[in-house]
Amino acid sequence: xxxxxxxxxxxxxxxxxxxxxxxxxxxxxxxxxxxxxxxxxxxxxxxxxxxxxxxxxxxxxxxxxxxxxxxxxxxxxxxxxxxxxxxxxxxxxxxxxxxxxxxxxxxxxxxxxxxxxxxxxxxxxxxxxxxxxxxxxxxxxxxxxxxxxxxxxxxxxxxxxxxxxxxxxxxxxxxxxxxxxxxxxxxxxxxxxxxxxxxxxxxxxxxxxxxxxxxxxxxxxxxxxxxxxxxxxxxxx
Numbered sequence: 284x285x286x287x288x289x290x291x292x293x294x295x296x297x298x299x300x301x302x303x304x305x306x307x308x309x310x311x312x313x314x315x316x317x318x319x320x321x322x323x324x325x326x327x328x329x330x331x332x333x334x335x336x337x338x339x340x341x342x343x344x345x346x347x348x349x350x351x352x353x354x355x356x357x358x359x360x361x362x363x364x365x366x367x368x369x370x371x372x373x374x375x376x377x378x379x380x381x382x383x384x385x386x387x388x389x390x391x392x393x394x395x396x397x398x399x400x401x402x403x404x405x406x407x408x409x410x411x412x413x414x415x416x417x418x419x420x421x422x423x424x425x426x427x428x429x430x431x432x433x434x435x436x437x438x439x440x441x442x443x444x445x446x447x448x449x450x451x452x453x454x455x456x457x458x459x460x461x462x463x464x465x466x467x468x469x470x471x472x473x474x475x476x477x478x479x480x481x482x483x484x485x486x487x488x489x490x491x492x493x494x495x496x497x498x499x500x501x502x503x504x505x506x507x508x509x510x511x512x513x514x515x516x517x518x519x520x
Contacts, residue, residue: 287359288384290377292367292391293324297472300392301325308389312361316349318342321363343376350380360384367393371413371440394471394496395438401478402436402466402498409436414445424453431459437499447497451486454499459483466498467491 289308294300301324309315309325315334322329322336337345346362353360360381364372370393378386399406410430412423424445431437431454441447447467455461461484469477469492481489483499491497 284357285383285385286353286356287387288381289359289361289387289389290368290372290374291361291363291389292369292372292393293321293363293365294392295366295394295397295472296320296324296470298324298327300472302389302391305389305391308387309361309363312359314349314353314358314360315363316346316360317363318365321365324365325363346377346380350384354383364391366395367391370395370411371415373416394468395440397471398438398466398468398496398498399436401468402464402500404436404438404498404500406438408501409438411438411440413440414442414450415440416442420444424450428454428457428459431499431501434501436501437497439497439499441491441493441495441497443493446493447491447495448487448489450497451483455483455487460502461487463502464500466500468496468498470494471496 289312291305291308293305294302306328309328313333315322315329315332316337318337335345335349349360362377366372367390368374368388369390374388395411396406399409410427412427414420414423427437427439439450441450461482463483465481465483465486467479467481467486467489
């Protein structure tokens with residue numbers, strides 16, 4: 284028998300947004316791989332499992348270690364990924380590492396979806412740009428700028444590579460209207476989540492948590508900026 288691997292989206296952070304299918308696949312696994320934030324929504328499912336914890340210094344090595352260790356076994360591995368594994372999760376690299384396994388990708392609710400719903404924008408009228416992963420940051424910035432020039436909404440996953448304030452300054456300096464409405468979504472669905480309306484110009488001076496999604500409405504938005512302040516609370520864990 285080939286080993287199995289489930290690449291599981293665990294939702295944006297709250298245990299209540301972990302799907303039944305995700306719970307089932309995690310429950311069937313003997314081996315768990317993920318970062319501490321990935322494991323948070325599924326903590327109640329991890330007892331008596333072999334857990335391999337990733338962090339910023341070892342995540343590639345740990346993933347390779349797990350893939351190699353169980354490649355010739357009948358083990359079932361669950362790789363937990365916050366949000367949806369098809370959005371900013373390193374899916375391409377995982378598929379390559381676990382080549383030879385039976386692979387199932389289990390979708391989850393993404394923070395991008397949550398931010399879009401709060402900002403009342405259609406995802407198919409938006410562009411999604413992530414700065415979680417390494418790569419050509421300047422190319423991504425240019426792509427983000429061009430999409431906004433074409434009238435797209437922006438859903439940006441901020442990261443250490445580009446935080447929300449510098450991203451806003453880049454857009455304003457290159458001609459994007461500083462009056463555009465922006466929803467800052469910090470630590471979505473976690474107990475300390477924060478949802479704040481502002482403008483692109485005001486965002487230039489703010490320093491939200493790096494674990495943020497920024498929703499920038501295009502000039503054709505149906506919801507004009509209304510002076511700032513906190514958005515309606517969507518979810519409290």
